[in-house]
Amino acid sequence: MFDFMDMSFDEPGEQTASEPYIPDAGECMRCGMCVSSCPTFRLFPIDEETPRRRIRTISKILVENLPISADERRHLDNCVQCRACESVCPSRMAYGQLFDQAQAGLKVTSGWLARLAFRLIENKDWLRRLMPLLAVYLKSGLQKPLRRSGLLKKLHLADAEALLGKPALQALAVSYPASVTTRGRVALFTGCIAEHFDRETLPAAIKLLNAIGYEVLVPPQQGCCGAIHQHNGQSAAGLIDDNIAVFNALDVDAVLHTATGCGAMLSEYQNDDDAGQLFRQRLCDINDFLLEFWPDDLQLTASELKVAVHEPCSQRNVLKNQQAVYALLQKIPGLSVVALADNPICCGAGGSYMLTHPDNAGQLRALKQQIIAATSADVVVSGNFGCGIFLSADGGRVEHPVQLLARQLPSCRTISKAFILSTSLTGCSIAVP
Ligand code: SF4
Ligand code: SF4
Incomplete structure (x- = not known):
């Protein structure tokens, strides 16, 4: 199931009195309003892959202090953590918070590669030293034979490697x-x-x-x-x-x-x-x-591009500021802007989900790409770096809105x-x- 970040789980830990209030399963009305918004239910239309069933599992871990089965654990772990369910729930179940607490309660232990990845992203000096090696690898022509050799798959690095872009080596100025x-x-x-x-x-x-x-x-x-x-x-x-x-x-x-x-x-x-x-x-x-x-007096130059707006889950369901993107893009005269029809559904990137669950993530991306193709847009814009990398991995053009805006700045201002x-x-x- 896991590629790159293999994990194992210990038994649930005890909840202490000082932890924040957690809604119990009784507060989930089982109304099912969250079901159709859940990307995993879209892939696997069974109750075990719905938010309401996961809420029940989370309640067992956090509130009832009961052991959960391997199946319950697997279905819980399939969650993309998109929090679309949280946005539509009439009981305002704090799904994201509950999920994080359940993960902490399960005392997730990561495999060596995941631990290495955590240490790398925590240590920017190590990252800086690694980048020239990565640049040499990408330029050397080794990529194709190494992929063909199957070694990357054996090391559970194939999915991460497939997403690699050419790294910038020079740090930004202060x-x-x-x-x-x-x-x-x-x-x-x-x-x-x-x-x-x-x-x-x-x-x-x-x-x-x-x-x-x-x-x-x-x-x-x-x-x-x-x-x-x-x-x-x-x-x-x-x-x-x-x-x-x-x-x-x-x-x-x-x-x-x-x-x-x-x-x-x-x-x-x-x-x-x-x-x-x-x-x-x-x-x-x-x-x-x-x-x-x-500024009122800042006029951008015109563009005839057609742009499709992808709304990342973190923007829709947490920041809830996706309208700002549409308003900003209107500042480019002539630009044609459309929203993706399935914006409430996750693209599959899900932070590290694209690495931990590459099969599910790939299926969600394929569904999203069908929607993108139907717009005939020249470019997709996304405000999240992770979604952008994931959606553009097959060569599609995905940019951050600020890239479009910056290109249209007048030369003197x-x-x-x-x-x-x-x-x-x-x-x-x-x-x-
Ligand atoms: S929408 Fe909320 S209350 Fe209804 S089933 Fe889903 S989690 Fe439970
Ligand atoms: S966070 Fe997303 S994937 Fe997880 S249960 Fe909610 S809607 Fe489904």
């Missing part, structure tokens, strides 16, 4: 000054691997922010948001605390994330002390920020002081000096 009159300063969250593998999105975000008058800081001490750890039953507490300390030390108006998967994790950090509150107060999705602070003073706030809870 600071990028505004290209027009400075309105303020923001920090960019780049997390762990995006700086190497998402090097189209990050420069585009910086270029746009500079063009609307913001200096951009990219603190090199920042690290992984911990989402992959949490979704695989590992503690993300140390990573969370480290990031809070790094960003809170900066004199910035906002901390911006470009990947909705990281943004969802960052926005749900359960640290309620002053440091945690300050961090969340300044946190904002790049799309929300650009929309909020887009100025803003007036009068506009700076008239800027208002509605979306992000950020105080501009």
Whole structure:
């Protein structure tokens, strides 16, 4: 079942009195409203692959402290963690939180490859040292014979290897000054691997922010948001605390994330002390920020492209800010924009799901690609780096919205002081000096 991240499970742990309130199975009305939104039910139309059955299993683990069967465990583990069920549930079952607690309760132990992957994404120095080797491997021509040899499959690395793109070797600069009159300063969250593998999105975000008058800081001490750890039953507490300390030390108006998967994790950090509150107060999705602070006098050049908008689950079901993408894209004259008809259904990427459950993930991607093909769009936009990599693995064109916007910036751009003073706030809870 598992490729790359093989896992085994111990018996459930005891729940302590200090843990947060967890709805029990009785609070799930078994109404079934969540069933059709569940991607695994789409693949396997049986009750065991529905959210309501998983809620029952989670209740056994967390509330009743009962052992679960191997089958229940398998069906629970098939969950993509898209949280579509949470969005439609009339009982407001906190599915994501419950799932994470159940994973922690099951004391998931990861295989050696998964542990190695966790250590790598936690340690940016190791990642930096690994990238030149990876670049040489991709350029050397070794890829084809190695794939044919079957060694990658034996090492459970085939699915991860298939997603590899050419890594950027040079680190981003620490600071990028505004290209027009400075309105303020923001920090960019780049997390762990995006700086190497998402090097189209990050420069585009910086270029746009500079063009609307913001200096951009990219603190090199920042690290992984911990989402992959949490979704695989590992503690993300140390990573969370480290990031809070790094960003809170900066004199910035906002901390911006470009990947909705990281943004969802960052926005749900359960640290309620002053440091945690300050961090969340300044946190904002790049799309929300650009929309909020887009200067009236900034006109983009026209484009005749047809764009299909993919709404990542982390954006729809956690951040719930997908409308900002459509509003931003309207700033490109002539652009034709359509929403994917099945946006409420996960594309299969699911954080590390594409690696832990490659078969299920591949089937979900194939369904999504049929919908994409039906739009005849020139390009798909997605606000989540993971979905973008996964959906473009077969050669399809998937970009972050900021890439499209940055390409349409006029070559020369100025803003007036009068506009700076008239800027208002509605979306992000950020105080501009
Ligand atoms: S929608 Fe909510 S209450 Fe209804 S069956 Fe699903 S989890 Fe239970
Ligand atoms: S999180 Fe997604 S995959 Fe998991 S039960 Fe809910 S809808 Fe299904």
